[in-house]
Amino acid sequence: MSLVRLNIKGISYSQTQNGAYALILNEENGDRKLPIVIGAFEAQSIAIALEKEIRPPRPLTHDLFKNFSDRFDIVIKQVIIHKLVDGVFYSSLICEREGTEEIIDARTSDAIALALRFQAPIFTYKNILDKAGIYLKVNPKKEDEENQDSILMDDLIAEEIESTAFGEDLTYKDMSLEELNNLLDEAVNNEDYELAAKIRDEISKR
Structure with a gap:
């Protein structure tokens, strides 16, 4: 490539x-x-x-x-x-x-x-x-x-x-708070802090 x-x-x-x-x-x-x-x-x-x-x-x-x-x-x-x-x-x-x-x-x-x-x-x-x-x-x-x-x-x-970099993630919108919190824990455990920040923002909106 x-x-x-x-x-x-x-x-x-x-x-x-x-x-x-x-x-x-x-x-x-x-x-x-x-x-x-x-x-x-x-x-x-x-x-x-x-x-x-x-x-x-x-x-x-x-x-x-x-x-x-x-x-x-x-x-x-x-x-x-x-x-x-x-x-x-x-x-x-x-x-x-x-x-x-x-x-x-x-x-x-x-x-x-x-x-x-x-x-x-x-x-x-x-x-x-x-x-x-x-x-x-x-x-x-x-x-x-x-x-x-x-x-x-x-x-x-x-x-x-x-509208691009900060666009809403439709998959997160369809998730429950419990699912989002589980996903957040998983992202933190994997040290994927950029993904964790996106999930945290979606939880904050709720």
Whole structure:
């Protein structure tokens, strides 16, 4: 399967789901966008890495990982978003130490926060982009005129993302509260916190 390189376009805040953000990845040499739902902490960590001038007084978790890796000569060479299951993206860190390559499983939001700190490229497989990639219905001229240094997407793009990345999951709507709570426990036990957050939001709506 062929890999497609992705660049970070920006971060969109959900107007309907409190504390939820969508990280927007842009297909290199293409028009498709890949929105990925992330939490507030990860959004902050990614935003700080994008804003070169902002330096927290103490290292954040991802900064600590970078410092630790530097100390032991570990380099993240690239990040690959390799799987999409039930709206959840799965990623791998391709690491190298003393000529030996290792593959480490990671949440996509963490993987991208680290990719920024290591200046590592981000890739996904073409079939994932075909399945989850979207075309934003915005005026191309308007998009070109936007400040490229802006991290938060404007309202027009945010509305477009809202209907895709933050769309309601019909399968959850049909479940009882007991079923949702059981599913939530299972997601937490599997450390699938992005899925757990979606289920928690559905429970909160009830």
